[in-house]
Amino acid sequence: MCGIVGAVAQRNVVPILIEGLKRLEYRGYDSAGVAVIDKGRCIARTRSVGKVRELEARLDVGLAGGTGIAHTRWATHGRPATENAHPHICRKTVALVHNGIIENHEALRRAQMQLGYEFTSETDTEVIVHEIYRRLAETGDLLQAVRAALGSLRGAYALGVITNQEPDRLVAARRGSPLVIGIGIGEHFIASDVAALLPVTQRFMFLEEGDVADITREAVTIYNAEGEQVERPIKQSEMSADAVARGEYRHYMLKEIHEQPRAIADTLENRIGLHNVYEEAFGHTAAVIFAQIEAVQIVACGTSYHAGLVGRYWLEGLAGLPCAVEVASEFRYRKPRLAPNTLFVTLSQSGETADTLAALAYARQLGLAHTLSICNAPESSLVRASELVLMTQAGPEIGVASTKAFTTQLVALLLLVAVLGRHRGLGPAGEAQLVNLLRSLPTQIEQVLALDAAVQAWVPYFANKQHALFLGRGTQYPVAMEGALKLKEISYIHAEAYPAGELKHGPLALVDSDMPVVAVAPNNELLEKLHSNLQEVRARGGELFVFADGANGIREDAQTHVITVPPTDDLLAPIIYTVLLQLLAYHVAVSKGADIDQPRNLAKSVTVE
Numbered sequence: 001m002c003g004i005v006g007a008v009a010q011r012n013v014v015p016i017l018i019e020g021l022k023r024l025e026y027r028g029y030d031s032a033g034v035a036v037i038d039k040g041r042c043i044a045r046t047r048s049v050g051k052v053r054e055l056e057a058r059l060d061v062g063l064a065g066g067t068g069i070a071h072t073r074w075a076t077h078g079r080p081a082t083e084n085a086h087p088h089i090c091r092k093t094v095a096l097v098h099n100g101i102i103e104n105h106e107a108l109r110r111a112q113m114q115l116g117y118e119f120t121s122e123t124d125t126e127v128i129v130h131e132i133y134r135r136l137a138e139t140g141d142l143l144q145a146v147r148a149a150l151g152s153l154r155g156a157y158a159l160g161v162i163t164n165q166e167p168d169r170l171v172a173a174r175r176g177s178p179l180v181i182g183i184g185i186g187e188h189f190i191a192s193d194v195a196a197l198l199p200v201t202q203r204f205m206f207l208e209e210g211d212v213a214d215i216t217r218e219a220v221t222i223y224n225a226e227g228e229q230v231e232r233p234i235k236q237s238e239m240s241a242d243a244v245a246r247g248e249y250r251h252y253m254l255k256e257i258h259e260q261p262r263a264i265a266d267t268l269e270n271r272i273g274l275h276n277v278y279e280e281a282f283g284h285t286a287a288v289i290f291a292q293i294e295a296v297q298i299v300a301c302g303t304s305y306h307a308g309l310v311g312r313y314w315l316e317g318l319a320g321l322p323c324a325v326e327v328a329s330e331f332r333y334r335k336p337r338l339a340p341n342t343l344f345v346t347l348s349q350s351g352e353t354a355d356t357l358a359a360l361a362y363a364r365q366l367g368l369a370h371t372l373s374i375c376n377a378p379e380s381s382l383v384r385a386s387e388l389v390l391m392t393q394a395g396p397e398i399g400v401a402s403t404k405a406f407t408t409q410l411v412a413l414l415l416l417v418a419v420l421g422r423h424r425g426l427g428p429a430g431e432a433q434l435v436n437l438l439r440s441l442p443t444q445i446e447q448v449l450a451l452d453a454a455v456q457a458w459v460p461y462f463a464n465k466q467h468a469l470f471l472g473r474g475t476q477y478p479v480a481m482e483g484a485l486k487l488k489e490i491s492y493i494h495a496e497a498y499p500a501g502e503l504k505h506g507p508l509a510l511v512d513s514d515m516p517v518v519a520v521a522p523n524n525e526l527l528e529k530l531h532s533n534l535q536e537v538r539a540r541g542g543e544l545f546v547f548a549d550g551a552n553g554i555r556e557d558a559q560t561h562v563i564t565v566p567p568t569d570d571l572l573a574p575i576i577y578t579v580l581l582q583l584l585a586y587h588v589a590v591s592k593g594a595d596i597d598q599p600r601n602l603a604k605s606v607t608v609e
């Protein structure tokens with residue numbers, strides 16, 4: 001999604017803005033731009049379609065200024081084109097960057113055209129800059145102009161605004177899209193997330209919904225939605241500037257796949273004792289709340305939704321609680337009937353996914369009192385809006401394809417199963433067994449990462465294919481869904497996942513030698529059933545690629561390729577087998593020369609509906 005960076009400083013801020021944009025590249029974008037107030041008190045701007053490095057190559061050597069804003073745009077209204085890239089400027093006086101969607105832009109555009117404003121883009125954003133200019137002409141004060149203009153907008157926004165009439169001032173605003181303020185010494189910054197500003201500061205203020213910030217070199221003054229001056233605490237980030245470096249790895253995705261043993265160990269740290277899970281890890285009121293819970297509703301999007309689907313098997317099977325799972329964009333527009341003592345669980349890597357945030361707000365509206373967020377981004381909107389929180393400690397995830405966020409979400413769900421199950425008869429022995437298994441997980445993942453070369457050897461069978469089918473049963477069905485999502489999003493091969501028992505109800509018609517069929521086959525009580533389903537594929541001339549527990553008797557033959565996976569407990573199998581599917585998607589995509597970390601048309605944090 002769109003990324004914003006801005007700065008007011010004594011020094012030239014162009015290099016800070018460009019570095020910030022590079023650090024936001026992972027969010028996904030199709031064009032970029034930068035504007036500063038130059039020495040002659042004019043707004044100087046450069047924009048380009050494509051990557052930030054292309055913008056950098058086009059920058060005028062003389063482009064410099066102490067106040068500036070920059071943007072990466074992910075097209076919503078208006079195609080990816082230079083004229084649609086931000087910053088947008090009105091009458092050489094006001095420049096603005098925006099993340100979000102203005103719903104009433106058409107009405108505003110019509111009204112502004114009647115007032116003689118000239119439009120140079122197809123974006124919804126351009127109406128904001130004209131609206132601010134109009135108010136600035138009336139008031140002569142940028143802060144007042146922005147506040148007045150916001151009153152006429154409907155929709156979501158994070159904004160950074162500058163004017164050559166007040167060259168040392170930057171005004172920022174947030175409603176529905178994330179924005180942080182970076183606190184420097186004699187200089188201040190804004191950005192869509194902390195990562196963009198780590199080279200210049202580790203101290204941050206997080207704007208709340210409806211906040212407007214008046215930012216100069218010396219001061220940051222924040223007003224809430226009611227217009228009252230408010231204090232927002234300054235927080236020290238624990239992320240270092242190189243926490244997001246790629247290191248020895250060719251892509252962030254590969255680095256993040258290999259970080260999983262560490263990410264899982266960190267997610268367990270301080271959450272488990274010798275034989276039990278610490279309930280307080282979910283918040284100091286967790287014990288009281290969990291004791292009342294009679295059902296669970298999980299809501300999430302994409303990969304996080306798949307984690308929720310695995311979680312349902314565990315919550316029902318082990319914790320004995322009814323559990324429903326739904327994608328956020330559906331839940332938020334349905335009229336669900338939820339029991340009053342339902343725990344509403346949101347799962348999200350970024351904590352900024354617009355649909356998930358809206359679903360949480362909707363759940364509150366429906367009267368659900370108890371909410372838990374399992375999230376990887378501290379200080380994200382989701383974390384701040386939830387009653388209970390369990391942070392996955394995956395560290396920054398940069399690759400658009402989610403990997404370590406997924407496996408740490410599964411670990412977090414197992415911790416939840418332990419504490420909820422405790423109130424419903426999981427028993428101390430069951431909990432102790434779960435804790436023991438979790439403790440062995442990082443080492444088990446190291447072992448499957450060592451199968452990398454075997455996975456790579458399968459690449460030629462996939463690289464020229466148009467389609468692939470993924471099969472699993474039980475908890476391995478959502479794992480198959482996740483494997484299919486990984487393959488399609490980074491290699492652009494169409495991939496579908498099916499519960500293996502459903503094959504005969506339709507998808508079997510697709511099976512032939514051109515359709516590789518991937519199956520995940522740990523050794524569990526559904527193995528016999530899976531065996532028969534794989535037979536159905538073989539009988540139709542299909543070629544099978546099976547990740548199998550060595551003990552389960554699936555043998556290599558002319559139509560069957562097998563990678564033998566070290567034995568694992570059924571409870572951990574979804575996590576273990578997912579790692580192999582991540583590696584498969586990664587290597588197939590690399591062989592196709594795809595843009596692994598920033599696949600086309602996708603964004604890392606989907607902050608618009």
Ligand code: M6R
Pocket residue numbers: 301302303304347348349350351352353356400401402403485489602603604605606
């Ligand atoms: O940040 P979130 O977990 O809320 O994001 C949800 C999805 O947008 C995300 O998982 C997406 O599906 C990934 N690109 C999948 O790899």
